[in-house]
Amino acid sequence: MLTSKQEAFSQLVANGQQQTDAYRKAYNADGMGAPTIWAEASRLADHPRVAARIDQLRSEKEALRRMLVLDREEAILAQLQHEALTAKTDSARIRALELLGRYAGMFAERVEVAHAERTVEELQADIVARLRRLGVDGI
Numbered sequence: 001m002l003t004s005k006q007e008a009f010s011q012l013v014a015n016g017q018q019q020t021d022a023y024r025k026a027y028n029a030d031g032m033g034a035p036t037i038w039a040e041a042s043r044l045a046d047h048p049r050v051a052a053r054i055d056q057l058r059s060e061k062e063a064l065r066r067m068l069v070l071d072r073e074e075a076i077l078a079q080l081q082h083e084a085l086t087a088k089t090d091s092a093r094i095r096a097l098e099l100l101g102r103y104a105g106m107f108a109e110r111v112e113v114a115h116a117e118r119t120v121e122e123l124q125a126d127i128v129a130r131l132r133r134l135g136v137d138g139i
Contacts, residue, residue, distance in 0.1 A: 006050050009041075014057030019045050077103065 012022035
């Protein structure tokens, strides 16, 4: 179980505050120097229960963010599917289908790169020729 100050510190750090700023807000740091505040904030963040609480809060925050992203994604896909079936113009239906296809990875550009096997001497000759074309002499 955390104290109310430890919980406040954990909440602030999990929400992106610097440890020293969180310490100042959660604890009475009046009269404390910056090195002392830094040391105390670091010590507090390393406390096993406080560190575990910060990790838990960050995990909960990340899970909520992922859930919101998925909800938004589902809503967009549902609207695109609706548009693909019911839009008033052909161009709107085609555009909705195109976006759905892109989402599904159907229209990803594929680029094939051929690697020619060349000897060291061939590579060296090619580099020298290119440098000469650029006006680099003395090679």
